[in-house]
Amino acid sequence: xxxxxxxxxxxxxxGTLDEGAADEIIAxxxxxxxxxSIVIDLHDAVPIERSALAxxxxxxxxxGRAVRFEGLPHDEGATGQLLPALLLN
Numbered sequence: 001x002x003x004x005x006x007x008x009x010x011x012x013x014x015g016t017l018d019e020g021a022a023d024e025i026i027a028x029x030x031x032x033x034x035x036x037s038i039v040i041d042l043h044d045a046v047p048i049e050r051s052a053l054a055x056x057x058x059x060x061x062x063x064g065r066a067v068r069f070e071g072l073p074h075d076e077g078a079t080g081q082l083l084p085a086l087l088l089n
Contacts (some may be wrong), residue, residue: 043071
């Protein structure tokens, strides 16, 4: 019998999500096992800079990381910034 353990990490982010914060999240995710599924909780991130969110999503998907975002803004502008970032990789 072989057991496969899959790591799961939840990063709760509070404060301003800007370019610097995006870099810190990218660095934190890079230190986690490659097989880990990662949840980035942005419920308490205020404000969220759209360009930083797009950069974060693009960097993590290009690195092949399994990442799920929670607490994303529900406005069209945020979605419009995030989707092209994911599709360009």
